[in-house]
Amino acid sequence: MAFVLVFTMIFFGIVAVIYTSVSLSNLREQVAELRERQALERARQLTGVPEFAFTPISCSSCIDFDKALALKQVRTYQDFWNIKFLRLEVVYPTPIDKDKECSLSVLPPNCGYVDIIPSPSGNIKTKTAFVDLVFWDKNKGAYVKVLGRVHISAFDVER
C-alpha cells in the first residue's frame, strides 16, 4: 500500500510541477503583453492632452499637428511630461522627403517627421503608437488627417 501511495504522490507532484511551470510561463507572457499595452496606451494618451488634442471634431486618435509644431518652440514643456524623446512621424500618404523635418511652413506630405522633444545623445528605446495627424491644408481648404506614428521614450515606458 505504501508503495502505491509513494508513487501516487510522486505522480501528482510531477503533474503539479508541470502545471505550475505552464501557468508561470503564461503569466510571464501576460505580464509582457500588459507592459506592451501600457506603453502603447501611454504613447496614445498624448492625443488626449489639451496641448495635442484636435478639438474641432470628436476624434480620439487625432493629434493637432499645428499645435504640436507650435509647441516645439516652447522649451518649458520639454520637462513637463517626464519624456526624454517625442517624435511625430508621417506614415501615409508617403512623404515626399521623409528625412525632412516638418515646420509651420513645411507641412506633410513635403516632410516626414517632427521632433517635439529631440533625442538625447545615445541610443534610446522608444514605443510607438498609430495616430492621425490633423492639419489645415491650404490647397484643399479643409482639415486633413494623415496616418502617423508617435515615438515616445519616457522613464516609466522604457523597460
Add this chain to the structure above:
Amino acid sequence: MKARQQKRREGRDSENALIFGDSVRKCKTLGVAKRAQEEMVGFMLVILLVAIIFLIFLGLASMRSKSNVRESAEVSQFLDALMELTTDCRITSFSGSVNPYKTVEELIRDYDRDLTCENGEKARDVLTRTIQEAIETSWVFSPESLYQGYTFEVDQTTGSGASSTQERIVELTWQGNAFSCTHAIGDTKSVFSASSTIKARLILCLSRSE
C-alpha cells in the same frame, strides 16, 4: 512394542507437521500474491484516473488557445487611425460631413451607394487603394521580415436574426490568408452605420511569436 508405537507416532507427527507447514506457507504466499495484485490494480486505476484528468485539462487548455490570432493593441490603434484617415475622394454633392474630403470610415459606411468622387474615380476604388497603401506603408511585408502578410476584411451585415445577410465588401490579402498563420496578431473595429452592422478586421501574419 511400546517403543515402536512411540516411534511410529512421532514419525506421523513429523509428517503432519511437514504437510501442515507447507500448506500454511502456501496459504501465506497466495495471500501476499493476491494483495500485490490488488495493489497493482489499484495503482493502475489511480494512474488511469490521473491520466483522464490530465487529458481533460489538456483538452480544455487547447480549446482555450484554439485561435492563433492574438489581439493586438498596435493593430487596434492602427484601425482607429485608419478609420479617421482622409482620402483623396472629394464629394460635395451630399451633406453629412463638414469636410468634403471623405474619411475611410465614411467611404465604408457609404459603400452601398456606389458613389463617384469629383475627380471621376469610383469611391470604392479610392477606399480599397487607400487601405491597401496605408497597411503596406505601415509595416514592411517580406519573407525575411517579422511581418509575412496580412488579411483585411470588411463585412457588412444587414437585417437581424435569421433574415440577416452578410456581405464581404472589402477583402485585401498579401501572401495568402493570414488566418492560416501559426503566429498572427489582429483586431476588429465596428463602423457605425444606421442601416447595417459593419465590421473591419485586420490580421497580420508573423514569422515568429512577438
